[in-house]
Structures are given as C-alpha cells and as structure tokens.
Amino acid sequence: MRILILGGDGYLGWPTVMHFAARRHEVLAVDNYLRRTIAQQTRSEALMANPNLNTRAELFAAASGHDIQVEIGDCADFRFLEDIVARFSPEAIIHYAEQPSAPYSMMGFAEAQRTLNNNLNATFNVIWAVLTRAPQCHIVKLGTMGEYGTPNIDIEEGWIQIEHKGRKDKFLYPRQAGSLYHTTKVLDTDLLWFYVRTYGIRVTDLMQGPVYGLSTEGADLDDRLLPNFHYDDIFGTLVNRFLVQAVAGIPLTVYGKGGQVRGYLNLKDTLQCVTLAVEKPAASGELRILNQFTELFSVNQLAERVQHVGSQMGFDAQVRAIENPRKEKEEHYYNPVHQGLLELGLQPHYMTDEVLAKMLAQVARYKDRIDSAKIMPRVRWAVPAKAASASGAKD
Amino acid sequence: MRILILGGDGYLGWPTVMHFAARRHEVLAVDNYLRRTIAQQTRSEALMANPNLNTRAELFAAASGHDIQVEIGDCADFRFLEDIVARFSPEAIIHYAEQPSAPYSMMGFAEAQRTLNNNLNATFNVIWAVLTRAPQCHIVKLGTMGEYGTPNIDIEEGWIQIEHKGRKDKFLYPRQAGSLYHTTKVLDTDLLWFYVRTYGIRVTDLMQGPVYGLSTEGADLDDRLLPNFHYDDIFGTLVNRFLVQAVAGIPLTVYGKGGQVRGYLNLKDTLQCVTLAVEKPAASGELRILNQFTELFSVNQLAERVQHVGSQMGFDAQVRAIENPRKEKEEHYYNPVHQGLLELGLQPHYMTDEVLAKMLAQVARYKDRIDSAKIMPRVRWAVPAKAASASGAKD
Numbered sequence: 013m014r015i016l017i018l019g020g021d022g023y024l025g026w027p028t029v030m031h032f033a034a035r036r037h038e039v040l041a042v043d044n045y046l047r048r049t050i051a052q053q054t055r056s057e058a059l060m061a062n063p064n065l066n067t068r069a070e071l072f073a074a075a076s077g078h079d080i081q082v083e084i085g086d087c088a089d090f091r092f093l094e095d096i097v098a099r100f101s102p103e104a105i106i107h108y109a110e111q112p113s114a115p116y117s118m119m120g121f122a123e124a125q126r127t128l129n130n131n132l133n134a135t136f137n138v139i140w141a142v143l144t145r146a147p148q149c150h151i152v153k154l155g156t157m158g159e160y161g162t163p164n165i166d167i168e169e170g171w172i173q174i175e176h177k178g179r180k181d182k183f184l185y186p187r188q189a190g191s192l193y194h195t196t197k198v199l200d201t202d203l204l205w206f207y208v209r210t211y212g213i214r215v216t217d218l219m220q221g222p223v224y225g226l227s228t229e230g231a232d233l234d235d236r237l238l239p240n241f242h243y244d245d246i247f248g249t250l251v252n253r254f255l256v257q258a259v260a261g262i263p264l265t266v267y268g269k270g271g272q273v274r275g276y277l278n279l280k281d282t283l284q285c286v287t288l289a290v291e292k293p294a295a296s297g298e299l300r301i302l303n304q305f306t307e308l309f310s311v312n313q314l315a316e317r318v319q320h321v322g323s324q325m326g327f328d329a330q331v332r333a334i335e336n337p338r339k340e341k342e343e344h345y346y347n348p349v350h351q352g353l354l355e356l357g358l359q360p361h362y363m364t365d366e367v368l369a370k371m372l373a374q375v376a377r378y379k380d381r382i383d384s385a386k387i388m389p390r391v392r393w394a395v396p397a398k399a400a401s402a403s404g405a406k407d
Numbered sequence: 408m409r410i411l412i413l414g415g416d417g418y419l420g421w422p423t424v425m426h427f428a429a430r431r432h433e434v435l436a437v438d439n440y441l442r443r444t445i446a447q448q449t450r451s452e453a454l455m456a457n458p459n460l461n462t463r464a465e466l467f468a469a470a471s472g473h474d475i476q477v478e479i480g481d482c483a484d485f486r487f488l489e490d491i492v493a494r495f496s497p498e499a500i501i502h503y504a505e506q507p508s509a510p511y512s513m514m515g516f517a518e519a520q521r522t523l524n525n526n527l528n529a530t531f532n533v534i535w536a537v538l539t540r541a542p543q544c545h546i547v548k549l550g551t552m553g554e555y556g557t558p559n560i561d562i563e564e565g566w567i568q569i570e571h572k573g574r575k576d577k578f579l580y581p582r583q584a585g586s587l588y589h590t591t592k593v594l595d596t597d598l599l600w601f602y603v604r605t606y607g608i609r610v611t612d613l614m615q616g617p618v619y620g621l622s623t624e625g626a627d628l629d630d631r632l633l634p635n636f637h638y639d640d641i642f643g644t645l646v647n648r649f650l651v652q653a654v655a656g657i658p659l660t661v662y663g664k665g666g667q668v669r670g671y672l673n674l675k676d677t678l679q680c681v682t683l684a685v686e687k688p689a690a691s692g693e694l695r696i697l698n699q700f701t702e703l704f705s706v707n708q709l710a711e712r713v714q715h716v717g718s719q720m721g722f723d724a725q726v727r728a729i730e731n732p733r734k735e736k737e738e739h740y741y742n743p744v745h746q747g748l749l750e751l752g753l754q755p756h757y758m759t760d761e762v763l764a765k766m767l768a769q770v771a772r773y774k775d776r777i778d779s780a781k782i783m784p785r786v787r788w789a790v791p792a793k794a795a796s797a798s799g800a801k802d
Contacts, residue, residue, distance in 0.1 A: 090516070121485070121535050128531060129524070132594075136523060140516050143790065164576040165569060174560060174569055174581070179740070181559040186569070186578035188600065195601045199527075199594045205583065206590045210734055211790055339605055345574070395538065395606055 014038045015290065016100055018087050018138065019108030021065045022047060023239045023247075024154070024223065024282055028106060029069075030230030030237065031283045032290075033078040040100050041065060042093075042109070044086040046130065047240075047247065050116060056244035056386060059256070059378050063236050075233040088133040090140065097141040097149075104150045104290045105142065109134045110200075113246050114158075114191035115337075115391040124192050131196035132203070139207045150214045150293040152286060155201060157221045157275055157305060157348065158194035159187040162341050167348035170219065170301020190340050191393075205299050212297040216289045221305030224251040224363065225279035226374055239279065241375075244386035251276070253387060254315060255368075258322035258329035259375045260382045267389075268336030270312035271343035275305030275350065278361040288356040302352040306360040321368040325376075337389035409433045410685065411495055413482050413533065414503030416460045417442060418634045418642075419549070419618065419677055423501060424464075425625030425632065426678045427685075428473040435476040435495050436460060437488075437504070441525065442635075442642065445511060451639035451781060454651070454773050458631055470628040483528040485535065492536040492544075499545045499685045500537065504529045505595075508641050509553075509586035510732075510786040519587050526591040527598070534602045545609045545688040547681060550596060552616045552670055552700060552743065553589035554582040557736050562743035565614065565696020585735050586788075600694050607692040611684045616700030619646040619758065620674035621769055634674065636770075639781035646671070646766075648782060649710060653717035653724040654770045655777045662784075663731030665707035666738035670700030670745065673756040683751040697747040701755040716763040720771075732784035 015032050019025040020041025029041045043065055051057050063071065069080040081100075085092040087109040097105075110131040111117065117127040135153070142149045160167045163186070172185045184205060187198040204215050231238045242248040243256040257264045277285075285304050294300040309317075315331045322329045336342065354360075361367070410427050414420040415436025424436045438460055446452050458466065464475040476495075480487040482504040492500075505526040506512065512522040530548070537544045555562045558581070567580045579600060582593040599610050626633045637643040638651035652659045672680075680699050689695040704712075710726045717724045731737065749755075756762070 090520070121539065124535070125485070125528075125531065128527065132523065132527065133520075136520065140519070144516065147790070163578070165571040165574045172569070172571065174567070174571075176560040176567065176569075179560045183558070183581035183583070186581065187597075188578070188604075192601065195597060198597050202582075202590060202593050202597070206587065209583075210788060393605060395542070 013103045013290070014100060016096065016102035016105045017041050017108070018105065018134070019043055019110065021045060022108050025108045026068060027228045027231060027239050027279060027283060028286055029080055030072055031228065031287065033072070033080050034076060034230060035287070040081040040083065040096070041069070042083045042085060042087065042096060044084060046111060050111070050113070051247060054116065054246045056242065056246040058240040058242050059375065059381055060235065060238055060241055062238065062240045068237060071234060071236050072230060075237070076230070087137055088130050090137045093137045094141045094145060097145040101146055102149050104152060104293065105138060106286060106290065107135065107138050107151060107153045110196070111193065114193045115246050117191050117193035118393055119391050127193055128196055132199055135200040135203055139203065139213065142213055143211060147213065150216065150290070152216045152218065152289045153200065153204060155217045155219045156194055156197050157219050157303060158189050159198045159201060159219060160185060160348070161188045161190060162344040162346055164345050167303070169303045169349050169352050170217065190338065208297060208299040214294040214296050214298055216294045216300045216302065218285060218289060218302055218304045220282065221275035221277055222249050222251065223277055223279050223282050224249065224371070226371060228280060228283060245389045245391065250311060250314060254318040255371055255375045256382055257387065258318050258327045259372060259379055260384060261328060262384055262387065263330040263332035264315045264318060265388065266311050266315055266331060266333045267338060268333065269342035270315065270333060271310055272340060273308050273310045273344070273346040275303070275308050275348055276363065277304065277306045278363065278367065280361045281306055281358065284358055285353050288353060288358060292356055303348055303350040304353060305350055307362060308346065317363070317368060321365050322372060325369060325372055327372065337392045339393040408498045408685070409495060411491065411497035411500045412436045412503070413500065413529070414438055414505065416440060417503050420503045421463060422623045422625060422634050422674060422678060423681055424475055425467055426623065426682065428467070428475050429471060429625060430682070435478065435491070436464070437478045437480060437482065437491060439479060439481040441506060445506070445508070446642060449511065449641050451637065451641040453635040453637050454770065454776055455630065455633055455636055457633065457635045463632060466629060466631050467625060470632070471625070482532055483525050485532045488532045489536045489540060492540040496541055497544050499547060499688065500533060501681060501685065502530065502533050502546060502548045505591070506588065509588045510641050512586055512588035513788055514786050522588055523591055527594055530595040530598055534598065534608065537608055538606060542608065545611065545685070547611045547613065547684045548595065548599060550612045550614045551589055551592050552614050552698065553584050554593045554596060554614060555580060555743070556583045556585060557739040557741055559740050562698070564698045564744050564747050565612065585733065603692060603694040609689045609691050609693055611689045611695045611697065613680060613684060613697055613699045615677065616670035616672055617644050617646065618672055618674050618677050619644065619766070621766060623675055623678060640784045640786065645706060645709060649713040650766055650770045651777055652782065653713050653722045654767060654774050655779060656723065657779055657782065658725040658727035659710045659713060660783065661706050661710055661726060661728045662733060663728065664737035665710065665728060666705055667735060668703055668705045668739070668741040670698070670703050670743055671758065672700045673758065673762065675756045676701055676753065679753055680748050683748060683753060687751055698743055698745040699748060700745055702757060703741065712763060716760050717767060720764060720767055722767065732787045734788040
C-alpha cells in the first residue's frame with residue numbers, strides 16, 4: 013500500500029515510518045520539524061541526538077534495505093499537503109502532524125494560538141486533501157484518551173448510547189479534556205465526524221494513552237534510529253521522567269496525590285495498533301474510534317514500579333510529591349473500555365520489570381547527557397504567566 | 408455598563424447596538440464587514456440598502472440622541488481585539504463576530520477554511536482578550552440551536568446528566584451539527600468550556616434558533632436603521648425567503664419533505680434575551696447555556712402560515728417542494744427545552760398573523776428590488792462542487 017505518514021519525524025512517527033517500510037509498504041514521511049523547533053525554543057531537547065529525517069531515512073535504508081521517501085513541509089499549509097496527496101495518491105494517511113505538548117499549549121497566548129491553528133488546520137487540510145485528491149483514502153488519525161478526561165462513568169470506545177426521558181440515541185462519547193492541546197484533539201474529532209457523515213470519507217480515530225519505550229525492530233538496528241526520548245516538562249512523558257530521575261539519582265516527582273490513572277501502552281503496541289487500523293480499514297462513511305492502550309496505572313504505581321526495578325539495578329530513587337502544576341483530578345474513577353483493538357488482533361506487550369529494566373539501562377548509557385534543569389515543571393495551569401505579554405505574539 | 412458588541416453591523420448586531428445604546432449603556436460596536444464582503448462576492452446583497460456602520464451610528468444618534476462608538480477591524484486579529492478591550496475595558500462583550508452562513512461554509516475548501524479560521528480565532532481571541540485585559544468581563548456568545556442537530560432524545564439546555572452502567576455524571580449535551588458553520592459553533596462551545604473551567608472566566612452561550620423580524624424600537628425610527636434583510640440562499644433565512652417569494656409571486660420553495668422543525672424567535676426577543684443575559688450575568692467559572700427561541704415550526708407550517716396571511720393581503724403564493732440541497736433529516740423528533748430565558752424574565756413576542764402581515768407589507772415596499780436569481784439554492788451538501796479548484800484557494 014502507499015502510506016503517507018504526517019509527522020513522520022515524531023516519537024511515534026519515526027518508528028511508524030520504519031515499521032511500514034519494513035512491511036514493504038511504499039512510505040512517504042512528511043514533517044516540518046515543529047517539535048524540534050519548539051524543543052529548541054523551550055530548552056527541551058531530547059536525551060539522545062536524533063539525526064534529521066532525511067538522514068534517518070538514509071541510515072535505515074542502509075541498515076535494512078527498505079526505502080523511505082521524505083518531504084519536509086507544513087501540513088497546515090493546504091497547497092503543500094494537497095500537492096503531496098495528488099502526487100503520491102496514498103491509500104492510507106497516518107496523521108500524527110500535531111503539536112503534542114499539553115504544557116506548551118498552556119504557556120501563554122502565542123503557544124495556545126499556535127497549537128490551536130496548527131492542529132486544527134492540519135486536520136482540516138488532511139480532510140480536504142482526501143476529499144479533493146484521494147476520496148477513497150483511509151485517514152488514520154491519532155487522537156488521545158485525554159479527550160475523554162476523567163468522567164465518573166465508564167469510558168466507552170468513542171460512542172455512547174444515551175437513554176434520556178424514555179428515548180434513546182447514539183452520540184459521540186462526551187469529551188472534556190485537561191489542556192488546550194487535548195482540547196484541540198476534541199475539536200479534531202468534531203471536525204472529522206462532521207465530514208465523515210456529510211461526505212462519506214473513511215476515518216479511524218485512535219484514542220491513545222501515554223506511550224513508553226524506545227525499542228522497536230527498526231530502532232534496534234542502530235542507536236541513530238532511536239525515536240526521540242524527551243524527559244523534559246514540555247515533551248517528556250511521566251514514564252520517561254521517572255526513568256531519568258531514577259538514573260540521575262533525583263527523587264521521582266509525583267504531581268499532587270498521584271492517584272491520576274491513565275491507560276498506557278508500549279511503543280511496540282502503537283505500531284501494532286496503527287498497522288491493524290491501516291491494514292483493516294474503516295468503511296466509507298465510518299468514523300471508527302478505538303481506545304488504544306493496554307494497561308492502567310496510577311502515577312503512584314508507576315513511581316513504585318520504577319523505584320523497585322531501579323533499586324535492583326543499583327539506582328537509589330526516592331519518590332517525592334510536589335505541588336501539581338496542572339489542573340486535574342488527583343483521585344478519580346477511571347474505567348475505560350479497550351476491546352476494539354484486541355478484537356482486531358492486538359497482542360499486548362505489557363510493562364514488565366524486564367521492560368522497565370531495559371529502558372533504565374538504555375537511559376543509563378546516556379546518563380552524562382541528562383540536564384536536570386529540564387525536569388521540573390515550568391508551566392502552571394493557573395492564569396497564564398505570559399498573559400500580559402500576549403500582545404507581543406504573532407497572529 | 409460598558410458593552411462591547413462584536414459583529415455590530417450584522418442582522419442581530421446592529422439592532423443590539425441600538426438597543427443597548429437606548430438603554431443608556433456605553434456601547435462600542437466593532438465589525439470588519441465580512442458579511443458584506445461575502446454578500447458581494449456571492450451576489451447575495453440584502454433587500455434594502457444598509458448604510459455603513461459609522462453612518463448608521465450617526466443617523467441613530469441624530470434620531471435618538473444616543474451615542475454609539477464604532478471601530479472597524481477584524482476580531483480574528485488578536486492585536487486589534489486586545490487593544491480594543493484594553494482601551495474600552497468592557498464589563499460585557501456580546502460576541503456575534505462570526506461568519507454565519509451555513510451554505511457559504513459548504514461551498515468549497517476556501518469558504519470552509521475561511522469559516523473555520525474566522526470563527527474559531529474570533530472566539531479564541533475574545534477569550535484571551537478577556538483573560539489578559541478584562542478578566543471579570545462577561546462574555547455573551549451567540550451559539551445556535553443547530554449545534555444540537557436533531558437527536559432522537561429531548562434537547563436540554565446545554566448540559567445533560569447521563570446515567571450509564573449504574574453511575575452518573577453531567578456533561579455538555581452532545582452536539583452534532585448540520586453544516587461546517589454550525590460545527591464551528593460546536594468547536595466554540597468546546598473552547599469556551601475548556602477556558603471557563605480552567606481559568607474561571609464567565610460566559611453565557613446563547614443557543615439561538617432562526618430569528619425573524621425587521622421591527623425594533625431603533626429600526627422603527629428610520630428605514631435607514633433597518634437591520635439587513637437577506638432573502639438569498641447564502642445569508643437569507645427560511646422566513647425571509649418565504650416572505651419575498653409571497654410578495655414576488657414566486658412559489659414558496661420547501662426543501663424536501665418540509666418536516667424539518669426548528670425553534671424560532673422574533674428579533675425583539677433576541678434583544679430581550681441578550682439584555683437579560685447581560686444585565687443578569689453568569690458567575691465566574693460558569694458556562695451558562697440558554698436555549699433561545701420561543702416557538703417551534705416545521706418548514707411546511709411556516710409555508711402554510713405565510714401563504715395564508717399572504718393570500719389575505721392579495722399575494723397569491725403557491726407552495727412547491729424542491730429537492731433538498733442540504734443533508735438533513737426531513738422528518739424527525741424535536742423537543743428542546745427552553746426554560747432558562749423565561750425564568751430570567753423573557754416575555755415572548757409570538758409569530759402572529761399580524762406580525763407576518765407587517766413583515767409582508769414591509770417587504771412589499773421594496774418589491775421592485777427583489778432579484779429572483781438570488782433565491783434558489785446554489786450550494787449543495789453533496790461532495791463539494793468546488794473541491795477540484797481548492798488548490799487555487801488562499802491558505
């Protein structure tokens with residue numbers, strides 16, 4: 013199949029690009045390096061140096077014999093994207109091309125505006141490039157479990173049947189997200205659903221939880237093919253921060269009470285899920301929504317797991333609660349369904365002690381590159397610190 | 408009170424501006440004439456000539472003695488809006504500044520993109536101008552009943568309590584709209600709710616049905632103060648189209664089966680509702696949602712009403728069903744709650760025969776200006792006609 017991967021330079025994008033190329037699909041990877049730009053601007057560089065996308069494609073071709081095409085450009089620019097779609101004529105588009113940092117989206121006006129316009133216009137342009145240039149193409153869009161928030165009822169897979177005053181109907185499951193970034197994904201879902209039901213395009217929307225892991229078949233070929241590993245407060249994930257803190261001998265920082273539960277998955281399972289979605293596509297006029305995670309953990313449970321495995325490897329990690337910079341429930345009900353991908357054939361890789369140990373060992377090899385100044389939260393979900401300087405922002 | 412009215416040149420905006428000025432509030436009206444521009448571009452000019460906003464403000468001051476301040480500029484430009492809010496320091500902002508045509512938003516890529524970016528950025532900028540320059544200011548936002556669509560369960564006022572698998576929670580009422588324009592209002596609601604619950608701003612979101620009427624205390628002073636009256640397929644409403652068709656002796660065009668039911672209200676009641684919302688504001692951290700209409704009618708009922716009153720006045724109007732250019736249910740359940748505004752004190756003006764007769768008489772005075780080429784639908788909700796030319800669009 014001809015597969016267009018938007019955001020192909022990202023933490024998920026690059027492993028996805030290698031994975032589909034290794035499966036002998038024809039792959040075109042697109043990125044404008046927005047994440048790298050923001051990482052530089054906010055001093056949030058990744059732990060390992062990642063060569064640029066063209067270089068990585070060359071390294072991967074040399075190591076594996078599989079070609080990857082690369083285009084550098086902005087998916088929020090319609091003419092650029094439409095031209096790519098017209099020329100490449102993809103059968104599937106995997107759309108990761110969004111600004112993915114919740115804290116960045118909460119820094120101030122300029123960052124919020126950039127997140128809103130980049131993410132909405134990228135999704136809007138994907139829809140229209142498909143409508144105008146490849147109407148049968150299947151859009152596989154990365155959503156987030158964060159769209160649902162933490163409601164007091166069970167979270168279904170995208171849709172809910174509501175009984176109200178003796179009558180029934182089916183609706184998108186209600187969404188209320190915890191950051192502007194997550195809210196842009198809610199808006200994406202609204203847009204996709206409108207165009208699916210109006211024009212009959214085919215879409216799979218993957219509501220993914222936080223991903224951990226560095227190892228994939230492609231990345232294991234050469235350290236220069238590793239996905240970017242962020243441990244900073246802007247792009248870093250909870251698991252990455254804990255791993256780095258354990259290795260660096262810094263206390264593991266739990267935000268608030270640590271009862272925040274989320275659905276996690278291994279990077280290898282992201283690749284499986286996206287592959288299942290692409291190779292078993294949604295029908296025309298279908299918005300197929302799948303909850304993409306394999307295990308639930310609270311923040312406290314993850315801290316204990318990393319502390320436990322770290323101590324066996326000689327890392328003496330303490331756990332320290334700090335004031336929560338975010339606005340979120342620190343103790344809550346959380347019971348999300350995740351059946352759809354299992355039914356499509358997902359074989360989960362769980363977060364075993366061995367998996368944690370392997371990640372700790374990998375981080376430890378880069379211990380001298382850890383910059384502890386990047387770790388603590390620099391963005392608060394209070395009234396935005398940079399509000400007063402908003403007028404200096406571009407519009 | 409200092410009241411900033413965004414979109415002050417519009418069908419609702421201009422009567423609202425006069426109304427608040429007459430109530431001795433300090434009023435600043437802002438508009439960038441986007442509707443006038445689109446009307447020219449799509450050959451959808453209003454029936455009566457409406458002087459520009461500055462001229463109307465001068466005419467109104469001369470006729471009533473009440474001053475209106477005017478600024479011409481684009482609310483989707485943050486620096487412009489932030490500067491206005493900083494200088495005027497409003498206690499309430501009435502936000503009508505959106506591209507309001509459903510058919511326009513369905514014409515093709517460029518029109519859809521313009522609608523999305525104009526509407527989302529205007530709302531986003533209003534939120535941020537308030538956050539940065541007037542955090543106590545009450546935002547009164549015009550939403551639409553069209554956000555809810557036509558679900559098979561009763562429509563509540565903005566919120567719904569869901570019981571699911573033995574547990575309960577309260578959510579935004581599910582929304583699924585029938586055009587991209589209406590979908591942008593859904594996105595607005597998502598954005599407003601995110602910023603209300605995160606930063607504690609105060610917002611009233613008015614889910615308004617289609618409005619009819621030309622007569623208000625201000626407009627009755629001078630024909631040059633009339634609100635703009637559109638009967639074209641882009642900006643025109645169903646009621647206006649029927650009135651013009653009756654006067655011009657053209658059959659009243661019913662789209663499809665004509666069983667589409669909506670909640671209507673008189674322009675005088677829009678003024679009452681907005682006044683009630685402004686003078687009895689939402690609390691900090693509250694997103695107050697009110698369903699704003701007074702009566703339900705189907706398309707067929709309205710056609711019969713206009714035909715009946717028209718015939719008494721000597722207008723021989725036929726009714727003719729035509730293929731529906733839109734994608735919508737032509738027969739459906741519809742039972743929306745509308746209690747909130749009545750509880751705040753709304754005294755409805757119903758659509759009596761007398762009201763219809765007065766509108767018909769007013770239209771008849773401009774009969775020679777009716778351009779029948781503007782009336783029939785030029786935009787279809789099929790795969791967009793202008794899709795193929797999308798690459799010529801600006802991004």
